[in-house]
Amino acid sequence: MKAPSVARLLLAWYRKGHRDLPWRSTKDPYRIWVSEIMLQQTRAQAVIPYYERFLRRFPNPQALASASEDEVLAAWSGLGYYARARNLRRAAQRICVTGGDFPREYEPIRALPGIGDYTAAAIASIAFGARHAVLDGNVLRVVARVENDSGDIASARTRERFRAVAGEWLDPSDPGEFNQALMELGATVCLAKNPLCLVCPLSERCRARAEGTAHQLPVKLRKVEPVHIQSTLLVVHRGGRVLLRQREREARRMARFWELPAPEQLPGARVVEILGTFRHTITHHRYTFAVAQASVSARCAGFRWFTVRQMREIPLSTTARKALAVAKIIVP
DNA sequence: GACGCGTGGAG
């Protein structure tokens, strides 16, 4: 008797029960799109509240396209990778200019800003049933283990090989559900650290499990050394308002975000008292910030005063949020 | 191909 296919095993497992995530209950390409962008390098748990708030605020591409960049960034603030939000808005504008309907084919979807191979395959398969296998971190891990393939997943050759395997596995009758099932398996069973092989529907045909190599796959060679940085953020408040500066439009990262000044950015400031410290990591940069209460005598060109209420309406950096929490001006 | 980009959770 022929062994059941990967797709059959996987879909049977998936249909038996999976996490109830809000974007699973829709085929609206706009909602699928927003969820896929938010999920890039971001855990589902972190995405859920942002997804729901974002869609209430921008329920369709037209609403998103007509919003200001600051409004969109404010809704994204805290989620990270802010280029995603800028690209999302730009893509919505492009969609609205070209008729207002979300593209239905892989190629035009792939051509939108912020959409790469993964996201195009995810949207095309989930929203439109197109036969494209997704290749994300979950799929790479599952394929590496089932095939017991120790290729470096940062290399293009390995990724092409893995993509071919996922394409072989793909269930042509429901590519979208198959893709989600494969990613769900990676997210909940075929875990990076501690794979739950005992409950895995693919364990019978998993070569890494047979060889005992699951925990060391997939192989990723490159590694960036962390850099430790110490700095100070100044909290200047006066009459219930706090002094903030805005990053330049051209800044490489977090452009247009409002943040607290460092001492060198506010030369006239006088430190009154150190209120505390906190840590924050941005990619491989590990910051330790001291939070200092400070005062200024003169007016501060390029700065603006914000109330706590106003801060909810602007893109506010997470370092500023953490520092203002240390200063007990906002609640974390 | 290698980097840079945010954040918070898990172990």
Next chain:
DNA sequence: TCTCCAAGCGT
């Protein structure tokens, strides 16, 4: 406390 990394993309 520290490391690793989670539904990637653009340069």
